[in-house]
Amino acid sequence: MGAESIMKFEKLKELLVLLEKPRHWIQVGAPFLILGLVLVVFYYCFCGSCRGRRGAKMMKAPGRDYRMARPLFESNPRGYFRGLRADRIHFR
Template identity: 40%
Template sequence: MEPPTPDVLEWLQKVDVPTIVAVVVIGLLLRSCYRCLTKKNGKTMKAPGRNFRIPRKDFDDNPSAYFKGLRKK
């Protein structure tokens, strides 16, 4: 592996690297926790005729409305 070029070293000296690292780490943590933080309570099921999950309660409340909406598309 080659040593860093002088331009890279100068840039690293000018930039506040710990701040950049902290921002990147916090961003990655928030991104990875987003799903846990926004997760809705309740059971889910694979949506009939589609390739994703839906809340089971929404389907059980009115299955005929779900299939009518599915046929419209």
């Protein structure tokens, strides 16, 4: 056995020692798991807020300071503006 064979054997022995310690793998993997969880929560909380409860696209309500469903406005824009001027919304 040469020096290279002994070095390979020592490296293999170190690897086996690391594999026997699950705590090491928890410490190594925990930051990646936490980062993945934060990204998933961020996506569902902030990127998913662009749509309404049923997945409808949202828009800023014309003449008002709130958001409304785009299909609701597009289905009857005339009724929306009539209601805006009358201080109530007429949708049919």
